[in-house]
Amino acid sequence: MTIKMVQTTVKWWQKAVIYQIYPKxxxxxxxxxxxxxxxxIEKLDYLQKLGVDAVWLxxxxxSPMCDNxxxxxxxYTIEPSFGTNEDMYELIxxxxxxxxxxxxxxxxxxxxxxxxxxxxALKDPEGKYGQYFYFRKGIDGKLPNNWRSIFGGSVWEKVxxxxxxxxHIFTKxxxxxxxENPSLREEVYKIINFWLEKGIGGFRLxxxxxxxxxxxxxxxxxxxxxxxxxxxxxxxxxPGIHAFLQEMKDKTYGRYDxxxxxxxAGAEGEEALPFISLENxxxxxxxxxxxxxxxxxGPNYFWCSHRTWDANELREALYExxxxxxxxxxxxNSIETHDAPRSIDYYLPQExxxxxxxxxxxxxxxxxxGTPFIYQGQEIGMRNFPFASIEEYDDCSSKNQYAFSxxxxxxxxxxxxxxxxxxxxxxxxxxxWDASEKAGFTDGKPWLPIHPNxxxxxxxxxxxxxxxxxxxxxxxxAIKKEARYETVWAEGEFVPVLKEYPMLxxxxxxxxxxxxxxxxxYQNEPCxxxxxxxxxxxxxxNYNTLQKDGNKWQLQPYxxxxxxxxx
Ligand code: NOJ
Ligand code: CA
Numbered sequence: 001m002t003i004k005m006v007q008t009t010v011k012w013w014q015k016a017v018i019y020q021i022y023p024k025x026x027x028x029x030x031x032x033x034x035x036x037x038x039x040x041i042e043k044l045d046y047l048q049k050l051g052v053d054a055v056w057l058x059x060x061x062x063s064p065m066c067d068n069x070x071x072x073x074x075x076y077t078i079e080p081s082f083g084t085n086e087d088m089y090e091l092i093x094x095x096x097x098x099x100x101x102x103x104x105x106x107x108x109x110x111x112x113x114x115x116x117x118x119x120x121a122l123k124d125p126e127g128k129y130g131q132y133f134y135f136r137k138g139i140d141g142k143l144p145n146n147w148r149s150i151f152g153g154s155v156w157e158k159v160x161x162x163x164x165x166x167x168h169i170f171t172k173x174x175x176x177x178x179x180e181n182p183s184l185r186e187e188v189y190k191i192i193n194f195w196l197e198k199g200i201g202g203f204r205l206x207x208x209x210x211x212x213x214x215x216x217x218x219x220x221x222x223x224x225x226x227x228x229x230x231x232x233x234x235x236x237x238x239p240g241i242h243a244f245l246q247e248m249k250d251k252t253y254g255r256y257d258x259x260x261x262x263x264x265a266g267a268e269g270e271e272a273l274p275f276i277s278l279e280n281x282x283x284x285x286x287x288x289x290x291x292x293x294x295x296x297x298g299p300n301y302f303w304c305s306h307r308t309w310d311a312n313e314l315r316e317a318l319y320e321x322x323x324x325x326x327x328x329x330x331x332x333n334s335i336e337t338h339d340a341p342r343s344i345d346y347y348l349p350q351e352x353x354x355x356x357x358x359x360x361x362x363x364x365x366x367x368x369x370g371t372p373f374i375y376q377g378q379e380i381g382m383r384n385f386p387f388a389s390i391e392e393y394d395d396c397s398s399k400n401q402y403a404f405s406x407x408x409x410x411x412x413x414x415x416x417x418x419x420x421x422x423x424x425x426x427x428x429x430x431x432x433w434d435a436s437e438k439a440g441f442t443d444g445k446p447w448l449p450i451h452p453n454x455x456x457x458x459x460x461x462x463x464x465x466x467x468x469x470x471x472x473x474x475x476x477x478a479i480k481k482e483a484r485y486e487t488v489w490a491e492g493e494f495v496p497v498l499k500e501y502p503m504l505x506x507x508x509x510x511x512x513x514x515x516x517x518x519x520x521x522y523q524n525e526p527c528x529x530x531x532x533x534x535x536x537x538x539x540x541x542n543y544n545t546l547q548k549d550g551n552k553w554q555l556q557p558y559x560x561x562x563x564x565x566x567x
Contacts (some may be wrong), residue, residue: 013259014051031444051477066173071112101201135166146499148228152400192252202259212241237266244526245282269324290321331370356558359542363560434460521555536565
């Protein structure tokens, strides 16, 4: 049975492919070792050739960079190490000439402790700016509550020389903004409208389901040996958050043809629908995160709570997530971000970490219902970074997770192993543009080292190779955007098929007129499937051949196929 899909006019972002840039590691043009906006301008032709419609920039506003830009000290200016406001306006213009929209990262659950609001608040926690944050006095000489910060330790930091503490769900350099205060909300809307008026295409909304805190900020029962409880219990997707999000939309991007994608944790399956209804959701889309924590046990995602998983589990998670939100909802689909390890190392077992595994993964997520995102370097198959010691890491969460593993009784070697698997620096080191000493990223000393594999794994090598992963991504994108297929990707229902074959991720995208099938053999073994009589058109294959024996097809290890038709 075909379900009725919601009929709304198809929006530009339902047909789009979006590329995520981590500006600090994309391209440096002034030899200070830090990527910059002029570097992005330089590489716009590369992005246009790739075929992307929009670029999401991780935060580029002024920041002391304690959490690499997710701690903003001035929302109206560009971080000087990235460039100037004029560079940003030029980037928006130049991108527009190439039909590329610029999406900014909006970080408004918290700001930086160096922001003028917070500096003023510190001087007078009971005054006007104190009300922009959460200042509380300790209780009987103890902390105001027992919440544990997402990055470890208490969420409370003492204000020197006073009885006050302030709340920070993330690092102590990221004080939480008090959304209960209408003046603060108006300030935020001003910021959003400022950038929309500059011509940006939308926003990725950081940590957006943390805006509402449980009234009274109560303690909860501890969930680990440290006596604390994850801050999620009192601050993630709490009742009342919908009103904040509705107001924000109505007063800002709801008035534009903008794309918004929420980093929405704590609202899975049908609970996600108010956020992303195609008719009237708070956002255009949210990231499908159903599969990004398969490697940890328990709700806290401690890196030391490591577990193994297989393709059948991933398949279940993906299918469930896709089914739960259609037909009203729309996902942003990705397999790599600046918060996760490299996809090849995370999603594939050792024996699949090659061209076939990587191209299969690409096909697998690319045609799911939603907008596909590609994270910089994913298109050439960049890998995790072999840092030798914890000191070599920059990422604050890697350092915190390392310390937490030691506290839990793991050895230094084990703790480092968990960091190797999970560190955010695995995706944050510079892009390998070419085989030269600094990989074409910089002429100076890169802020994080160049990967030793850059001599063979880089953009320049793959650009000239029709069988490279980069060329495969270009084909995926071209098919996604071909006019005669557009409707099936934008409006087609998602239907899982061939579930009887283990380790095979197979689905259709269906409209009344069209039916496309995606088959991904997610294992290092062949998989034989029985075909129907009528053979559909093969549109894309990550192998040169497809082995057939009568109506039996033998899919090779990690073979991925896209058909125009039913299988
Ligand atoms: C999510 C961002 O993606 C991550 O990089 C950041 O550390 C936290 N939010 C806090 O802003
Ligand atoms: Ca630079």
